[in-house]
Amino acid sequence: MRKFNVQTLISFAFIYSTLSFTFMGYSQVGINTASPTTTLDVNGGISLRESPVPLVVSGVNNNIDLSTAPYSVYRIVTNSQIPISIGSITPVPGADGQVVRLINTTNQDITIKHNYILGSSKILCPSETDLKLVGENSSVTLQFSKTLSKWTVLSYSKSTKKNHTIFGTENITFHNPQWSDIPGLEIKIRPLTSKVYVTYNLFGELSPNNQQAFGQIRLTVNGGPIANSEMKLNDSGYYQIALPMFPLDKKVDINGLMTIKVQWRFHGGGNIVNNPGNGYHHRYLSIYTDDVLIVN
Template identity: 45%
Template sequence: MNNRIVLTAILAYFISVSAFSQVGINNTNPTTTLDVNGGISLRESVAPLKINDGVSENIDLGEVPYSQYLIEGPTGAFSIKSIKPISGADGQIVRLINSTGYDMTIVNDKMANSLGILCPNESNLNLKGKNSSVTLQYSKSLRNWTVLGYASKQGMRKIDAIGKSNIHRQNSSWDTFDELDIEITPSSPLIYLNFNATGRRDFSASAKFRILVNGDPIPGLEIRASNSGGSYNASLPMYPLEVTPGEKIKFSVQWFREGIGASAIYNHPSSNQSHNRYLTIID
């Protein structure tokens, strides 16, 4: 009986040591829980991860999740909002590589969704260009995925809208300043607006302009033209505007004729080379 007790105690000792020991691979003297002397391979899924256009939610990585996936399927800009982790996961890592030429947006979780993703600065992460990628890790305590790292095409982009047709305005009310519509999905939280309009005016008329975001005027922003003889010029250089990366925005411009009677303002770039109108957005 005593021998059995001693044997049981010895086995329990070795089991407890094994449970809390450090493991070395190609290393007989590990200094951490896992100490690898050599390279580590994180295998990529044989099958690509199929993603649809628009926003994808609750993405299933399959019965046997891999650490790396090649994204295929989108025919336009797409967004990833939530991914199913392994049951009970804490620390699961997955890298997603965009094999398409379209922008990939990682949507920041604002609703405390346990499958959602927490992005840096609590704003959407817009990744541009083919082979852009994001590496995510699941946190059990946060109950969310977090961004470990990402790679994206660098550099600012400029989007222009230039009016070319002849137009004029005679009524004292706001109306569309033609051909200055821009629709973008910004990648930065701060973009810059540049606007210019030069044209002719009747003697008692003057012009003012405003820029609309998704149909609503930017609060407190009216651009009044300066007058010189029978001409006017309105300019707005590098106006900063805070936006949400990854969320589509539509910009447009309106103009207003101030004056009395039948006086008018004109913008005739197709027949007068001194006239112009343009809207430029720098993202």
């Protein structure tokens, strides 16, 4: 009778009465099949157990140590409100091909640092850029390469949306002839389609003290002004100004980072006032698209 590699048997410790095994030397194992065609051939589903104890992380550039008896799935929790990032993960000693899935169960975004310089077992992210797990229940699955001595990304959840709106909350009295960013009206996205539309809407008060005074508002993408997105304020009293469903097709770089902002400036005497705290002023910036990854 042929002898079997005991370590191989232990690594596939299933209840013997419910599973049928076929061993061909030391090379092939069949589970619920008498004719395995690969090193491991499973006729049925498999289960990857989750750690009963979540990983507690806080702060930036964390190293995660999975210990010598790791699980395949971990929930990430935090006890702080500061930004969270993961710089490296310590694999099992001698590991080659170890797989782990991390699930963000916090109410924050978690950044997976690409090739973090101080990481002991670094993570290589797609496109050589940091990967962000956006929002609760987003996740990433990683595999360790012994050859590279690093982790690579097998898959991750995109946490995409079709629209997104942010509101400015700071009370502002503004007077500056130079273009300036409007506080709170900034969205960073990675568009997954070429169709992106933007709307801005502001309601407040304009108090010029001469007829030549006026204000201007416009969109910018990655620091550059967008043609035909500019609107003018030149009447005293209350104002409401809106740019509805403005297309950004010519500025869209699919999968590239886009920073969309609203700017304003004011010429002549007086001020632009926008105080959301009073209950009736407001300002907001919205994007509409088929599929987009929200970065901020």
